[in-house]
Amino acid sequence: MILSINITLVPLSVDFDSPGDYFLFIFHVLVGTSTVIVAGSVACGIIKTNALLRQNRFIFMLNTSISDTLTGCGIFYQCLFDVRVGFPSKNGTYYILTSLLGVNIMTFLFAQFDRYFAVCHPFFYGRFITTRVTVCLNVYSWVHVYSQLLIQHLVPLSIAVEIAVYSRISLMLIIITKIAMTIKLLIVAKQQLQREPPGPERDSKKESLLIIVVVVMSFLLLWSPGLFNTILSSLTGKYITKNEAVNPLGFLTRSNALCTPSLYLSASPSLRTAVWKSVWSKICCCKQPRRFVSARTLVGK
Secondary structure (H helix, E strand, O other), X not given: OOOOOOOOOOOEOOOOOOHHHHHHHHHHHHHHHXXXXXXXXXXXXXXXXXXXXXXXXXXXXXXXXXHHHHHHHXXXXXXXXXXXXXXXXXXXXXXXXXXXXXXXXXHHHHHHHHHHHHHHOHHHHHHHOOHHHHHHHHHHHHHHHHHHHHHHHHOOHHHHHHHHHHHHHHHHHHHHHHHHHHHHHHHHHHHHHHHOOOOHHHXXXXXXXXXXXHHHHHHHHHHHHHHHHHHHHHHHOOOOOOOHHHOHHHHHHHOHHHHHHHHHHHHOHHHHHHHHHHHHHHHOOOOOOOOOOOHHHHHHO
């Protein structure tokens, strides 16, 4: 008995008929590589630095960086091959890759509440918002998003449509909450921190507030156009592009995976130091100069 296996390969996203096709292909390779390198180095830097893992805000950064690293890996499939996200999808991944953005949305929302309680209610925060609670919230963001996705694929189509409607309504409520929390955090950063005396604790709170506000604002600006395009495409059944490689709105959405860890690095000196010491200094073989002569030897002379 001869066993025949039929393997259908997914075609590439471009035909390489013009210089623009080569440019587009190389561009997506560079974007995917940059995203994996930047987000992955941030995740590794936080994991290998115990001082950062003891701070709740860096645990949230770690969660989004892991998600962004996976998104960067997904760029190599979504943009280099003929893939279209939406309904009907073409060579899709059953929304597994696109749901990574949902993990980030949940994580940012929890991080905003975390920073609000840390600044406005420090006694409550120090007593109840422990590292274990923070880790559970980050794990819940993954469980919530992918359990909902799993249920949609297992239930009948009519129930799956109802779940999709519920998900979009919940998403809109989350967006409204995120915008309200961003405005609230801006007010807190302006008023509450001015009342505290200058010091390391005040600087740390100010830095953490500014990071989450800037990151959330940039995320919403880059993600919103793609969201509205997806909604309109689902309602009308029309798509502006044939695949994700030539979809500018999809590129804006995926660029969050590179923008978010870059903002983390640019706004947090402690994170930059941790990433350099734990990742890049070892890759580049850069070591601190060794002191061949100790101070005690010099004194003896």
